[in-house]
Amino acid sequence: MNRDEARLILQSCRPGGQDAADPQFAGALALAKEDAELAAWFAKQQIFDAQISRDIKSLRVPPDLKAKILAQENPQLQRITEPPAAIRWRHLFSFRSPTAWAMAAMLLMLLSLAIFWNQSGRPAHFADYSAQMVYAAVNDTNHVDVENSDMKQVVAWLGAHHGESQFTLPVALNGSTGLMGCRVLDWHGQKVSMLCYGLNGSGHVDLFVTEADIFPDAPPVDRPQFASSGGMPTASWSHDGKAYLMVGHGNVADLEKVLQPKETVKSLFPARISFKPAGLSYFAKIVWNKPSVAVSNL
């Protein structure tokens, strides 16, 4: 063993002396006893290491962390870890308290009003939907339910989870290129499918698909409308009874690129992807649209 090899080995020797008996270090330590320069280097190393080690071990751990961990195992302890304010609020809303009954009655009344208002035909405007989907695209912690780049598997998953699984995609989003995952969302009881893409040249783009007839103001058929919602560029259109909303994480030009691909690509025409159950599994069938379908601007 030469000095360099000994140095490499001794670098992994903990400063607290825990490795003194490890045979791996015996040869290097023996060499250090004979080699004054190596011994001096090792002594300096151990001082440096001991200081770093001491400093790291002195780092403060959040005082409530232990209680939080223990509460995971024992739900009874959860009560102890709750802040005192929460306990006070719980006492305030004890069912022995008249305040609690009054609050409950008020909540029930508000709930009834909300249900009545919702069922009395309040239309779900596309702008509300758009704002909600943009929020989901940007703010939700779980951006997608599944990460998968295989279009067949993604559409099968959407179908199996009651999302929209029959839709027509713009050419640039057809196939699996750039596909990163998907998600099923709920909008006033209507399922919405979301496809997430990371596209070369256009960046991160999310496409939301749902039934068009739930909106009194569904976007125009086959003519994308570009807008901005919550500071994010959007494009929306309808096709074959579905409403499409595309949310970009860059600028509107990125969306235009997605929807107006190069001529060579454009000539392929969009593909219709449909899936139907075959026993427990699903299979994909891609049917190319005829040129006569007026979706050439997609």
Added chain:
Amino acid sequence: MDEFSFESLVNAHYEPLYRFALSLARSEADASDLVQQTFCRWAAKGGQLRDKSKAKSWLFTTLHREFLGRRRHEDKFPKVEISAVDESELTASSPLSEKQIDGASVMSALQRLDEMYRAPLALFYLEEHSYRDIAEILEVPVGTVMSRISRGKELLRQIFIEKEPR
């Protein structure tokens, strides 16, 4: 109390686990989350571990895997907050002599290292594990751990030297 009961394990390991998590995750909230998630996994699956003496390694390995899983997800779906500021940029402007090194500045220096060096170095300095255990936890060969500790220390020294007042 049973040495391997949930509470005993928490008492024995939650602090070093948190410090390891902090070196990886770079924020207290994420580090706490990683530690809680690790013990949550122990509560669900720890019973399946035949050799209970491996509980400590199991906890550190699980935490490291959890971190890698989250990082992969964040790489795909990066979250950028407008108020996010690189802490290393802030600390770089305040010179620090070696005598003044404390836990926070060591952690800040560690966090400037690539994760490849950060994880073995943090485990080494926590002194809870031998280099062989570290190799097992990080699921890399022993030789790789040794060279990463050695290289990581050099880089760490350089960071401290850069911080020294001129």
